[in-house]
Amino acid sequence: MQAGTGVAATSNESKDIQQFSTAIIAYLKKIYGALEDTESNPLREEILHFQRRQQGGVPSHLPSVKKPNDIQIDFQSFLGYFSSRDCNALAPLEGNELSLPLSNYFISSSHNTYLTGNQLYGQASTDAYKNVLLRGCRCVEIDVWDGVPSDDVEEDAAKDEESKHGIRGRLKEEFSKVTSKARSHSKSPLGRQGSSYDMPGESEMPRPWRSQSNRVEPRVLHGHTATKEVPFRNVCKAIRKYAFVNSDLPVIVSLELHTSREQQEIMVEIMEEYWKDLLLRLPRAQDDLPDDLTLPSPAELRNKILIKVKYSPKPPPTKTLPITDTLSKHTHNLSLTSSPENALTPTISASSASSSDNEQDPARPEEKTAPKPPKILPALSHLALYTRATHFHSLTQPESSLPTHVFALSERHLQSLAASSPAELAAHNRGFLMRAYPKGSRLGSSNFDPVRFWARGVQMVALNWQSWDRGMMLCEGQFAGSGGWVVKPRGWRSAGGGGGSGAREGGRKEEEEEEEGGRLDGGRAGVLGLVITVLAAQGVPAPEGKKDVRPSVKCELHVGRELEGREEEGSKEEKKEEKKLKQKTGVAKGKGGEVDFRGDVMKFEGVTGIVPELSFVRFKVMDQEVLRSELAAWACIRLDRLRSGHRFIHLYDARGLPSEGFLFVKIDKAFTAADDDASVPNKGTVKADPVTPNKGAVAATTTNPST
Incomplete structure (x- = not known):
């Protein structure tokens, strides 16, 4: 299974090693030899000391002591530990509590999920x-469009067959169809070209689709x-089948609608058919969610399954005059016309209607016309409970205080x-949900740097999963x-762990703000030496x-800095900054199966503004x-999960x-948090003496070491 979110059952954190190459055995013998006593046998206490001091914890795979004098461990047992x-460099995910409101998590998200290229x-x-x-x-995201009749599908298929010899011909055909639809938008079910919500009115709608067999x-x-394309029905079926196979955590389905209301009716029917027991619903006696709720x-x-779609509130009831009152005002202008069915129908002349509309009659209430139907079918819109898509105007618009937006x-x-x-x-994203997606010019399905948006508290940072890039x-x-939901760092969460209600006004309690000096990073940023x-x-x-x-190895730090305005991605300033966070080794001795890098060192010192939960170390073997x-x-390993020692x-x-x-490395890591003692000398510096086949010592000196 491919990477992407590291489902627990297949994540690299759970891997064991079956055998070692000759080069790695040579390094392990040197480490083992440095722990031997005068009788040429390693003492268990020395190995435990090595484990605690350099490896950062008590080993779980070393054999237990059966007798008081049984304190020796042979080299095979030592290999069993390694x-x-x-000895995995990736530590298990700990402290990922799942009891906080939804806004307090980063959510693994996909953009244009349906595309494979x-x-x-x-x-x-x-x-x-x-x-x-x-x-x-x-x-996941679903872009939904009106279906087309079968005869149109056959015609398109024939045209594709004629032009399938080249992409250019195919593109020309498709774009010409788009242009022709734009010129005749009055006949198009989608309205104007590029509009997602131009749909026919109620009077223009055909009868309900349920009444049609084909x-x-x-x-x-x-x-x-x-x-x-792919049928919407098939997508719903696939989501039902695979959504909760490897993770039982909730799935958000983000709907982008380009459909008429009658097609939305079919969408609701299909979703009810496949997801009925998985959908969230309002209690029967409840018309809507309260405005002061806390997100679950x-x-x-x-x-x-949570549906994310634009929400259409129920229109307020309108008062209408009795037909007798309305007609009485126009009896002097009534005339009889003949309908196609030869029936006589009363009509009102345009002039009299106009003049009557302009008259002010204080004794008669103003007539109200029926409101236009909402562009999103209420039955579909009301499937969105805690994830109601809202058009963005500003961070202070009225909807921005609603917990469900x-x-x-x-x-x-x-x-x-x-x-x-x-x-x-930052304050908004502590208590309310936000989604980021790639710009339209990324035609090759490339991805932006998600760290910059996680650092701003964005929960759903949607990526193109079909591309393998940074x-x-x-x-x-x-x-x-994690199973796809990762709790945010402390400074990025809502007040008291709440979400929605009370999450505005800076996002946290006043005493928390005072304690941390109003820092947007929650006091977590510090200095790194690696x-x-x-x-x-x-x-x-x-x-x-x-x-x-x-092979050679490139190592890059991706840093989640404080929530300050940073230059646009790809700018000269950012490239200059990123260059400082890249290191590489020389070309190794040997090839593929057995490679010796001879202790090549990559060093990062005094890197400031580091938030460990928002910083990543990426290794590329070239x-x-x-x-x-x-x-x-x-x-790629998140910094707070990167273990020190031989890994x-x-x-x-x-x-x-x-x-x-796999790579066999020695990691020396020093992290000094901003709220630690500022008098600590040489913050973010590391001194390491790596073991090579020509060196028998094992030593490392760190400042405030972090495992």
Whole structure:
């Protein structure tokens, strides 16, 4: 199974090692030898001391002492410890409580989930939903469009057959259809080109679709592109089948509607059919949720589907005059006309109606016309309880205080908002839900850096899961072993753990703000020192089409800094800053299966503004050629879960699949929080003496070491 959210059953944190290469055995013998006593036998107490001091904890895989004098451990037992998950560089996820309101979590989210390729001519498939849900994704997106009659489908298929020899011809055909629809929008079920909500009025609607045996059902696709569609019914069926196989935490289905009201009626029918027992509903005696509610927790919504769609409140009742009163005002202008059925029908002349409408009659209440029906069918809109999509205008608009609203902003819009109103954005996202999605120009389905939006408290940072790039690697680092919901750091949560009600006005209690000096990061940011000594590698997978690999290792820090306005992603300032957070080794001796890096060191010192829960260490093993390099394998670990000591880093291949490969490294980590003693010298510095086959000592000196 591919990476992405690290479902607990398949996460790299649970891996054991079956055997070691000759190079790694050589390093382990040196470590073992440094712990031997004068009788050439390692003492259990020395090994326990090594475990506590350098490995950060008590070993769970060393044999127990059966007799008081049985304190010796042989080399095979020592190897047993190193081959266990106790020596994994990735620590288990701890403290991920699931009892807080929904706004207090980062949620593993997918953008345009239905696509298996790029945004312009990729294929839509239910397999995409199966893929991401089995990997632990908890927020999927469905773009729903009106269905088309079967004869139109056959005509489109014939045209595709004629132009299938080239993408250009296919794109030309699809875009010409979009243009023609725009020119004849009065005949289009979607209205004007590009409008998601131009729909026919009630009077223009055909009879309910349920009355038709060969009805046309909604479809899922990326509109106004050459992407291929998939039936909405099939998508709902796939979500039902795979949503809760590997995680029982709630799934949010984000609906983007481009459908008429009659097609929305079919959507409700289909969702009721497949998700009936999984949907949340209001109590029968309750018309709506109260405005002061507290959002529920993920634990309370296990095995439930939450619909995110625009909410249409019930229209207020309108008063109408009795027909006799209305007609009495116009009896002098009544005339009889003949209808097509030869029936006589009373009509009112336009002139008399106009003059009558302009007259003021204090004795008669003003006549009211019937309101236009909402563009979102109430039956569909009311399926959204705690996730009601709301169009964003500002962080102070009236809806922004409602606990159930969800704002959705593109990466570009959100970057601008973060730069202009960082404190207000942070306060909003402590208590209310927000979704970020890629800008439309990412036609190749690339991803932005999700860390910048997690650092601003955005819960649903939606990524293109079909691409294996920096964004998806960081997604694995964030959600590994979590099941798709990760509790935010303390400073990013709502007041007293609440969500919705009372979450405004800075987001937390006054005493908490005073204690932390009003810091937006909750007092968690500090200074980092990190030294990674790469000793060896084993089983590194070769890039596709190659038999072997000449590896080097690149290491990058992705830093979740304080919620201050940062430069736009990809700017010169940001690239200059990121360059300081990148290190790499030389090309290793050996190839693929057995590699010796000979203690190559990558060092990061005095890195400021670090929030461990929002910072990530990304490893990329590159296949080094003369003029170019290619990604062979990778790993990404959240900083607070990166263990110190001699560790094994398990690798995914370039397609995101778990491999048998791993790096053997020594990690020295020093983190000094901002609220620690400012007098501590050399904050964020690490001194390490790595073990190599030519060095017998094992030593490390850290300032305020963190495991």
